[in-house]
Amino acid sequence: MSLQQFANPDERFLRRYEYDDQWVVAGDLGVADDRVDVDVVGSTAIVVVEREDEAEAEFEFELPGAEAEVLMRNGVLTITGSR
Template identity: 55%
Template sequence: MNQPQHTGRTERFVRRYDYDDETVVAADVDADEDAVTVDTVDGTAIVVVERDGGEEEFELELPGPAANVDTQNGVLTIRISQ
């Protein structure tokens, strides 16, 4: 299943994909991998993006604990095992 969502003050685009063995949450962070920090606590991902000397922080609700977190080409991908 594909569920579009928006989060944060800037209405960041987030999409959730549900598969048989995992759920994938993808968010457009529009930043290089080195500029993105993600901490996960249970079903919440706390994302910090460094931009032009400042930081932007937002949270994503996850359907469970994250199994894998990756950022490539400005897209944050969080995989949650079922």
């Protein structure tokens, strides 16, 4: 397993785990699930976070592959894919 950690300008940390047969990108966005919109275009994930008292935040990052499954649960974003 390999692990990478990175942050966007708003200091939202994401971690990428790579295994022999799959990869996982996960991060706690700290907002309700219905305030997050995630699109995967090719191998790029685009995340838009709506905040109550602040401007909308948008960030994007590269994924290890183009086939991805996105799950938001309790404010935690998880994107998984196969190798």
